[in-house]
Amino acid sequence: MTFILLPTTSRDRLAADIASTPQERARQLAFSRREFLRTAAGVALGRTLLGGHIARAGTAPKKRKVVVITFGGGARDQETFAPEGQENIPHLMRELIPQSSFFTQVVNRGILGHYVATASLATGVYETINNFSSLPPEHPTVFEYFRKDLKRPASDAWVVAPSNGFNRIGESNHRAYGSGLGARVILPKHLLTAATSGGSDYEHLLRDNYETPFYAPELGGSEFALQQLETMLKLSVDDFKAHALTLSSPDELSVYIARRLMRQFAPSLLWITLHDIDIAHAGAYSLYIEGIRRTDRLCADLWKAVQSEPEYAGKTTLFILPDFGRDSDDDSGGNGFQHHRTGDALSRTTWMMALGPGIREGVVFDRPMEPTDLVPTLGSMLGFSPSLAQGKPIPELL
Numbered sequence: 001m002t003f004i005l006l007p008t009t010s011r012d013r014l015a016a017d018i019a020s021t022p023q024e025r026a027r028q029l030a031f032s033r034r035e036f037l038r039t040a041a042g043v044a045l046g047r048t049l050l051g052g053h054i055a056r057a058g059t060a061p062k063k064r065k066v067v068v069i070t071f072g073g074g075a076r077d078q079e080t081f082a083p084e085g086q087e088n089i090p091h092l093m094r095e096l097i098p099q100s101s102f103f104t105q106v107v108n109r110g111i112l113g114h115y116v117a118t119a120s121l122a123t124g125v126y127e128t129i130n131n132f133s134s135l136p137p138e139h140p141t142v143f144e145y146f147r148k149d150l151k152r153p154a155s156d157a158w159v160v161a162p163s164n165g166f167n168r169i170g171e172s173n174h175r176a177y178g179s180g181l182g183a184r185v186i187l188p189k190h191l192l193t194a195a196t197s198g199g200s201d202y203e204h205l206l207r208d209n210y211e212t213p214f215y216a217p218e219l220g221g222s223e224f225a226l227q228q229l230e231t232m233l234k235l236s237v238d239d240f241k242a243h244a245l246t247l248s249s250p251d252e253l254s255v256y257i258a259r260r261l262m263r264q265f266a267p268s269l270l271w272i273t274l275h276d277i278d279i280a281h282a283g284a285y286s287l288y289i290e291g292i293r294r295t296d297r298l299c300a301d302l303w304k305a306v307q308s309e310p311e312y313a314g315k316t317t318l319f320i321l322p323d324f325g326r327d328s329d330d331d332s333g334g335n336g337f338q339h340h341r342t343g344d345a346l347s348r349t350t351w352m353m354a355l356g357p358g359i360r361e362g363v364v365f366d367r368p369m370e371p372t373d374l375v376p377t378l379g380s381m382l383g384f385s386p387s388l389a390q391g392k393p394i395p396e397l398l
């Protein structure tokens, strides 16, 4: 694949300067993102194909599986899709995007904190819970709709999440859903703490959150964590510890656990929240870039795992999307890549890709949509009714 360098960065900056409203800036960002992909990944513009005949795979909704990956705490185009960033995401650019339907204008209108934004992705409603407290979402999660409507057991919906702050994400406190209907949530770092009593050899894997303040209490229940390891994941504490020592980051630990879950339970709905990129808050650009490269590789690893597991191959749709982006260099209210504090168009205008049987391959769509559209789309794909979600199903994927 040859990448053609265009002088887009200065052109985009100019366009963004001229653009006056947040909507116009989002549109400009989506447009330049689309052009980057068209040039480098060779994708076609989706709207010209709409109405065309695309062959669909014949997987019945009952057998269909969905894996959702949230892309690591958010990254900017200049370190990812723009010509100068593409070297950081070779797997996305060369392997995954050419197989996917890609949406360039996913505008997040909610609170830009990782827990609350990920909870919003999972409920299809902009949640307003305190990002830094250990509270369940207020609206039913996708896991509850899925399990209640389709009468699925707890073992069929799992979340792998990065830190203790995400321990409530699997189940809302909504009266009509909630208790007992959510996903099982597995916190790999909690497993590792329980297995090692936080031994210093594993310090690099145990850093819990890259932002402050963080008030979530330490989770209890080490015994339950160890039981999860041994009886659910069929993994001895010693093997788990030995393997963890070979890993370079918390997200690698999450992907290792996700693969184990796929093998043991083959959940039909598996949600993996990656978070390494958010080390950007520490201010080291090189660690941020390293996080992006690792996340790129881990997304491709998970897609390969889907292809190699008989329970998943040929019947799984993979969604990859960030919870939100990061601040631009131009906004005086922020500090560039380091944070997501300004609420500017760059930190709100993200993307989403979907791939798998029945999904159009190598097409890009640049109409505006919102991250709250994910849950209704999953509802249409899998056959449940997310009645309280605010978003709309994405017709380009159905």
Ligand SMILES: [Zn+2]
Pocket: 073, 114, 210, 211, 278, 281, 340
């Ligand atoms: Zn962050």
